[in-house]
Amino acid sequence: MNLVRIAAAAALSFAALSAGAAGAAGAAGKEGVSFSHNDWELACDNTRTCRAAGYQSEGADITEPVSMLITRKAGPDTSVEIELQTGGEKPAKGPVRFKVGKATLSGLKDSAASLDQDQVRAVLPELLRNDDATLTDRGGQKWVLSLSGLNAVLLKMDEVQGRVGTPGALVRRGSKPESSVLPPVPAPVVKAVVPPKARPGDDALAARIFPSLKQSDAKDDCNNHEDFNAKSLNVTRLTDRKVLLSFGCGMGAYNYSSLLWIANDKPPYAPVAIEANGDFDEKDASVTSSMKGRGIGDCWSSETWSFDGKGFVRTAAAGDGMCRGFAGGAWSLPRYVTRVELSEPSATPSKP
Structure with a gap:
């Protein structure tokens, strides 16, 4: 280009x-x-x-x-x-x-x-x-x-x-x-919490939590995806007592999405589906969803959520609406911005 x-x-x-x-x-x-x-x-x-x-x-x-x-x-x-x-x-x-x-x-x-x-x-x-x-x-x-x-x-x-x-x-x-003339509005500040390292046994949580998921809803959201099972779930630790479960499913001819849940790491697991959609990045505790408007990828929309220690908060949204031949999109046009401050996880155990 x-x-x-x-x-x-x-x-x-x-x-x-x-x-x-x-x-x-x-x-x-x-x-x-x-x-x-x-x-x-x-x-x-x-x-x-x-x-x-x-x-x-x-x-x-x-x-x-x-x-x-x-x-x-x-x-x-x-x-x-x-x-x-x-x-x-x-x-x-x-x-x-x-x-x-x-x-x-x-x-x-x-x-x-x-x-x-x-x-x-x-x-x-x-x-x-x-x-x-x-x-x-x-x-x-x-x-x-x-x-x-x-x-x-x-x-x-x-x-x-x-x-x-x-x-x-x-x-x-x-x-x-x-x-x-109207003054600028300060960008909201979101305090994101970097997740702790995985614990021994975290890999086994998918099989334990899977029966608690609303499987019919998940299949509907993923166009009745036949591969939705415990083995297809990824588990990432969020806090000393919470984990993130994710399942990737196709969306349309060229887009990709993930279903996400936050659950307890001990019974009752009580998994809750969240709005955030995409792959979790442990480095900055964020989930980003990117969708292209058509196959050649000349227009995009994206949305980012960050984990604040309790749940995922929307921290960014952007997109260009006109598909005019620029591979990857001509510009990123922010619709929503925040100032994200990263912090390490607290050494004090969180409450259930």
């Missing part, structure tokens, strides 16, 4: 553009906001950081994909970051030229390049005024970035961050004080 990245940090002021209402201000809150229009999508996470991603038009050849990512954190007078990415079978032969409307940036290479404030002011208004932008390498190879949907997506970004009507709005600029 060939990358052309533009990191732009500058305060913004733009001509007023009419679109939409400001009813989504502050809506990022706990779960974040997702929105898409034509060839652009928006993901604002629970801290009110927003990321807008655009691509080549939907009907274009995905063997020559191109994407732009526009990122802005919440708060007054915050800057905007822009990244460009190209892909396809033929890598770009630098230097690369970016052109949109009356603005042209020459000499971009396959690595990070910073834009000065004059360049930022030149490029962003042109993005809002035009239908597409192009990247061209020295060999004449061209990638066409669609700008259809960009205005709507950036207006939604302004709404979520409370910028509509302020001098720093990307769309629909006004004279409201910049101090009225």
Whole structure:
């Protein structure tokens, strides 16, 4: 994959553009906001950081994909970051030229390049005024970035961050004080607990706990998986008295999921199915589920849960919704973020 990245940090002021209402201000809150229009999508996470991603038009050849990512954190007078990415079978032969409307940036290479404030002011208004932008390498190879949907997506970004009507709005600029812009929301802190080492006899727990599982429910969740038995269960110690049981089952043509339970390591085992889905990583006490939108893997969604000593708490969610030809996905667009603090397991035995 060939990358052309533009990191732009500058305060913004733009001509007023009419679109939409400001009813989504502050809506990022706990779960974040997702929105898409034509060839652009928006993901604002629970801290009110927003990321807008655009691509080549939907009907274009995905063997020559191109994407732009526009990122802005919440708060007054915050800057905007822009990244460009190209892909396809033929890598770009630098230097690369970016052109949109009356603005042209020459000499971009396959690595990070910073834009000065004059360049930022030149490029962003042109993005809002035009239908597409192009990247061209020295060999004449061209990638066409669609700008259809960009205005709507950036207006939604302004709404979520409370910028509509302020001098720093990307769309629909006004004279409201910049101090009225919504502040960032601190990311929740989750104290994750690294599990202790396995104990002698833990391997035998699967056979003992299996009869206590709701086997019909598990088979239904795994499309009546015929291999669901005690031997197919994995057991991982979570605490001095709790273990995690997992069973991997297929999901669709190319995705994979795991059913998970937390159980006591002595009778009554009382296994409880949990929402977390995926493989358990003992190093950071987390479970992550990753799903691709289609076989070539050019769009993904993921969710992570961390063990806090009692159960699994959701600590991250991300995903790009548009499948536009980038193997592995063009960008990771967080919907939910936290700050995870790892700690070693307590030496004091936990209560049942």
